[in-house]
Amino acid sequence: MKRFASVAKNSGKVKHEMVLGTLKDLKDHYEVMKKNPEMEHAEDNMVTVAPGKSGEIIWQFTKAGKVDFACLQPGHYDAGMKGLVNVAAK
Numbered sequence: 001m002k003r004f005a006s007v008a009k010n011s012g013k014v015k016h017e018m019v020l021g022t023l024k025d026l027k028d029h030y031e032v033m034k035k036n037p038e039m040e041h042a043e044d045n046m047v048t049v050a051p052g053k054s055g056e057i058i059w060q061f062t063k064a065g066k067v068d069f070a071c072l073q074p075g076h077y078d079a080g081m082k083g084l085v086n087v088a089a090k
């Protein structure tokens, strides 16, 4: 259905990531990240981006609706690094 390609550019000074998922999955993962801040990710629904670098997520959505995303680096989610991808029906 909807193919989503997102290039995330990190122009900051610290590592960020973009993770797509349900709010519950994001929050669960965030708790794990707080205990393991050096976690590296290779899953398709997430990308970790070092300072000055770019990363990409390519994702196939199967239904219309809103899908959450967030940066799960410790402290970042709490600082408001989150948002919604709006998947259109057509």
Ligand SMILES: [Cu+2]
Pocket: 015, 016, 017, 071, 072, 073, 076, 081
């Ligand atoms: Cu971040």
